[in-house]
Amino acid sequence: MLPPPARFGATILVLAPMLSLFGGCGSRVTVADTHEPESSGLVDPDSGTGLLPDATSLLSYCPSDRCPAGLTTCPTSHFPCDVDLRSDRDNCGTCGFACPAPTLRETYECIEGRCVVTCNVDNHSLNCDGVSDNGCEADAIHDDHCGACGIRCTDPEKPCVNRTRFGDIGCGCLGDDLYCPGNFQPCTDARFDDDNCGACGNACDPTGGGAERYPNTYYGCSDSRCGTLKCKPYWGDCDSDMVENGCEMSLFSRDHCGACGNACPVDQDCLPDVYGEPKCMCPANETYCAGECVDLATNRFNCGSCGYACREGVSLHSSGICTFGTCSLRCIQGRADCNGNMEDDCETDTNSDPQNCGACGKVCDAVAGQACVGGQCVVEPCAEDGGVIPR
Numbered sequence: 001m002l003p004p005p006a007r008f009g010a011t012i013l014v015l016a017p018m019l020s021l022f023g024g025c026g027s028r029v030t031v032a033d034t035h036e037p038e039s040s041g042l043v044d045p046d047s048g049t050g051l052l053p054d055a056t057s058l059l060s061y062c063p064s065d066r067c068p069a070g071l072t073t074c075p076t077s078h079f080p081c082d083v084d085l086r087s088d089r090d091n092c093g094t095c096g097f098a099c100p101a102p103t104l105r106e107t108y109e110c111i112e113g114r115c116v117v118t119c120n121v122d123n124h125s126l127n128c129d130g131v132s133d134n135g136c137e138a139d140a141i142h143d144d145h146c147g148a149c150g151i152r153c154t155d156p157e158k159p160c161v162n163r164t165r166f167g168d169i170g171c172g173c174l175g176d177d178l179y180c181p182g183n184f185q186p187c188t189d190a191r192f193d194d195d196n197c198g199a200c201g202n203a204c205d206p207t208g209g210g211a212e213r214y215p216n217t218y219y220g221c222s223d224s225r226c227g228t229l230k231c232k233p234y235w236g237d238c239d240s241d242m243v244e245n246g247c248e249m250s251l252f253s254r255d256h257c258g259a260c261g262n263a264c265p266v267d268q269d270c271l272p273d274v275y276g277e278p279k280c281m282c283p284a285n286e287t288y289c290a291g292e293c294v295d296l297a298t299n300r301f302n303c304g305s306c307g308y309a310c311r312e313g314v315s316l317h318s319s320g321i322c323t324f325g326t327c328s329l330r331c332i333q334g335r336a337d338c339n340g341n342m343e344d345d346c347e348t349d350t351n352s353d354p355q356n357c358g359a360c361g362k363v364c365d366a367v368a369g370q371a372c373v374g375g376q377c378v379v380e381p382c383a384e385d386g387g388v389i390p391r
Contacts, residue, residue, distance in 0.1 A: 064380035065369035080371040081378070082352035086113050106136040124162075124169065146171055163187045191224045198224035215246030234278060236260045252278045297325045317346040334375065336360050351375050 067073065067081035074083045074095035083091045089099045092110035099108035099115035105125040108115045117132045119125045125136035128149035138145050143153040146160035147169035153160045158172025158179075165185060173179050173187035180188055180200035188196050195203045197220075204226035208219030211227075216235040222228035231237055231247035238249040238260035249256050255263045257270035257280050264270050264280035273279040274291035286293040289306035296302055300310040303322035310320030310327035317335040320327055331337060331346035338348040338360035348356050351374055354364035358375035371378045 060382040061379040062382040063365035063368035063370035064378045065371055066378065066380060067371060068373055068378065071373060078349065079352040079354065080369070081373050082349070087111070089115075100135070103135065108132070121167075124167075140169055143171075161186050190221075192221055194220040194226075194230075197221035197226050202226075214242055215248065217242065217246045254280075298322050300327070303327050318342075 065080060070084055070086045071081045072083050072085055072095065073080050074091050076090075076095075077083055083095065085091055085093055085095075087110050089108070089110045091097060092099050092115050093113035099110055102108065105120055105123055106127070107118050107120070109118065110116075115132060117127055117135055119127055119136035124140035126138040126140050126145055126149050127136045128138040128145050131137075138149065140147055141160055141162055143160045145151060146153050151171075153171035155171065160169065160171055161173060161179060162169050162185075163174050163177070164187070168174075176189065176191070177187040178190040178193075178196065178200060180186055180190075180196050183196070183200075190196050190198055190200075194206075195201075197204050204220050206218040206220065207213075208227055208229075211219060214229070216232045217229055218232060219227055220230040222230070229242060231242075234251045235247035236249045236251050236256055236259065237247045238256055239245070249260065251258055251260075252270050252272070254268075254270050255261075257264050258278040262280075265283075267283045268280045269282060269288070270278050271281045271288050272291060273281065276291075282288045282293040285295065287296050287302070287306065289299075289302045294302045294306075296304055296306075300320050300322045302308060303310050304325035304327075308327075310322050312318070312320055316332075318329045318331050321330045329342055329345070334349065334351035335346035336348045336350045336356065336359070337346050338356055341347075348360065350356050350358055350360070352372050354366065354370060354372045354377070356362060357364050357372035357377050364370035364372050364377040
């Protein structure tokens with residue numbers, strides 16, 4: 001359905017016939033039936049082609065209380081025709097049929113009148129049986145469906161594992177990594193892992209059995225063997241003279257950020273990222289906040305200062321926004337603050353309220369019981385007596 005550009009009391013010509021459409025509130029709208037364009041009463045003097053149909057092909061549209069296709073009025077409705085059975089989670093396909101509540105493993109949405117399940121990727125859940133009623137019943141870290149439904153791990157030496165902290169799930173570890181079950185990260189490079197040196201559970205003695213110590217150093221694993229002098233985390237032997245002064249350089253310095261010789265650009269500093277790793281971050285127009293670089297003028301979670309988050313509305317009808325470092329509330333599409341009091345949030349439903357249809361104070365025809373749908377008053381073809389043509 002297309003909305004004709006109707007105004008109050010105006011007569012409008014539209015180039016398509018319709019059974020039900022939206023128009024100006026309380027107006028009688030005239031549209032053109034273009035099934036027979038050759039009968040046009042107006043002619044372009046240059047081309048000789050018709051510009052508009054003659055008066056006999058015009059249809060009039062009047063206010064209607066009937067719901068367009070897919071929309072209906074349910075017992076819980078606040079306004080006529082305010083339920084879309086194709087997408088309403090609480091009335092999916094029919095009034096009162098609600099989609100299941102979301103869980104840690106899955107969420108349900110109403111799509112074309114059916115409850116459709118979506119699995120939570122972060123929780124590694126899968127819907128392998130194709131049945132929505134039992135949700136995402138399968139675990140993605142499983143030998144029968146490793147990372148995706150139907151992928152099986154048949155080699156006992158290569159079980160299904162989460163190979164990296166970034167969620168790379170597959171059969172067995174990558175490359176030369178060793179599988180050490182029970183570890184937080186089960187796949188490890190045993191050539192250099194101080195806790196699993198050459199074999200799972202083989203932890204190195206950081207003192208080297210009483211060997212000589214140097215600043216910011218310890219004894220750990222190298223080439224699958226313990227006893228190698230190594231730098232402590234985030235320290236580097238940048239002058240290649242560990243015996244003289246140990247690991248003398250902090251890898252959180254601007255000239256050696258994360259590695260010896262890795263200098264940061266002049267407008268950035270070496271700071272810990274969200275994983276605590278040293279990283280060159282935050283150009284001059286951004287501020288460092290808890291591992292991220294943000295613009296305090298626009299970031300709603302750090303508005304004006306780090307950690308100051310703009311609050312949400314008292315309902316789901318508005319969202320907090322940050323403008324020039326100051327928080328405010330903004331109504332979502334289809335809602336409005338018609339009473340000028342944000343204490344009750346964006347209280348008006350401009351999508352469905354016939355008294356505020358599309359905007360505060362825009363009123364549909366109450367006598368005809370005209371419905372408001374999508375922020376526009378509903379109209380249908382008029383009968384000869386001025387009413388709506390019965391179905």
